[in-house]
Structures are given as C-alpha cells and as structure tokens.
Amino acid sequence: MTDPAVSRRPEQLSIAVRSGTELTSAELYALLRLRVDVFVVEQECPYPELDGRDLLPDTRHVWATTSDDRVAGCLRVLAEEGGVQRIGRVCTARFARGTGVGAVLMREALELIGDTESVLDAQTYATGFYERFGFRPEGEEFLEDGIPHVTMRRR
Incomplete structure (x- = not known):
C-alpha cells in the first residue's frame, strides 16, 4: 500500500545508503549541513553535532535527494551494545516537510534493520x-537540549 503522504512529493527522490566509511566528503558535508540547519539553527539547540560516530564503519546513513541534488532529509542508524540498532538524527529539510520524506527514510532504515x-x-x-x-x-519524558523527548523502542 502506498503512503498517501509520499504521493504528494513535489519532486522525484533518490535514496542513498552508505556506511560511515563509504561516505564521500561532499556527502558528509551535505548531511551535516542539513542536520545543523534543522537542529542547531531552526530549533536553536547549540549542541555538539560532531559526536565521532558518523564515520564509523557500522554507522549507516540514509538520505533522500531531489532531482536537483538537494538533500530533502536524512537519518543514521547506529550499532548499540547488545545488538540493538539506534535510529537518530532524523530530519527533513524545510522545503520537503509534509511530503512524506520522513516516512520514506524510516521505511528504508527499518529495511536495513530488519x-x-x-x-x-x-x-x-x-x-x-x-x-x-x-x-x-x-520510560519518562526527558529534556534534551531544552526539547522534550521520549525514548521509543521497537522489539
């Protein structure tokens, strides 16, 4: 079944998946720029975006680009202790919000995770x-960089 939000996409998207060691410098730059634009600038959360995990061989980056090579959204999947996979840094560019990009990225991440x-x-x-x-x-709601969060798990 097609997600109705995806059918509202204004442009055709390409999905890319790379491990931390496979990223080109241009790809890494584009992903970090989007994350800083969304989390640091828009949400006004100055935090250490560079946490040392982006280039690890078991980190997988998933992102969507438009036909004119703009990054519409991204996320990363990290390997945690005990074999648990952590999805993080999920963000969508302002121009792509409400188009289903987040759902496309989550489905791709869950396909990787199985x-x-x-x-x-x-x-x-x-x-x-x-x-x-x-x-x-x-668990309980908690503040991260002044924004209410909750841990969510998929068993």
Whole structure:
C-alpha cells in the first residue's frame, strides 16, 4: 500500500545508503549541513553535532535527494551494545516537510534493520509518527537540549 503522504512529493527522490566509511566528503558535508540547519539553527539547540560516530564503519546513513541534488532529509542508524540498532538524527529539510520524506527514510532504515530490536529518542511531538513504524514509548519524558523527548523502542 502506498503512503498517501509520499504521493504528494513535489519532486522525484533518490535514496542513498552508505556506511560511515563509504561516505564521500561532499556527502558528509551535505548531511551535516542539513542536520545543523534543522537542529542547531531552526530549533536553536547549540549542541555538539560532531559526536565521532558518523564515520564509523557500522554507522549507516540514509538520505533522500531531489532531482536537483538537494538533500530533502536524512537519518543514521547506529550499532548499540547488545545488538540493538539506534535510529537518530532524523530530519527533513524545510522545503520537503509534509511530503512524506520522513516516512520514506524510516521505511528504508527499518529495511536495513530488519527484525533487530531498535530504539530512538523522539521529540515528543513526533511520537505518533514513530508509532506508525512499530515504536512504542518507554520510560519518562526527558529534556534534551531544552526539547522534550521520549525514548521509543521497537522489539
């Protein structure tokens, strides 16, 4: 079944998946720029974006680009202790919000993860979005960089 939000996409998207060691410098730059634009600038959260995990061989980056090579959205999948996979840094460019890009990226990430247990820390306003993909809230709400979050898990 096609997600109705995806059919509203204004442009055809290309999806890319690369490990941390496969990223080109231009790809890494584009992903970091989007993440800084969304999390640091728009959400006004100065935080250490460069955490040392982006270039690890077991980190997988998933992103969508438009036909004119703009990054519409991205996320990363990290290997955690005990074999759990962590989805993080999920963001969509302002121009692509409401078009289904986030859903496309999440489906791609879950395809990579398969049946492996996965976890993410969701901004609380987005919990309904992640519940669509089988994630359930776990524990208490917490503040991260002044923004309410909740841990969500998919077993």
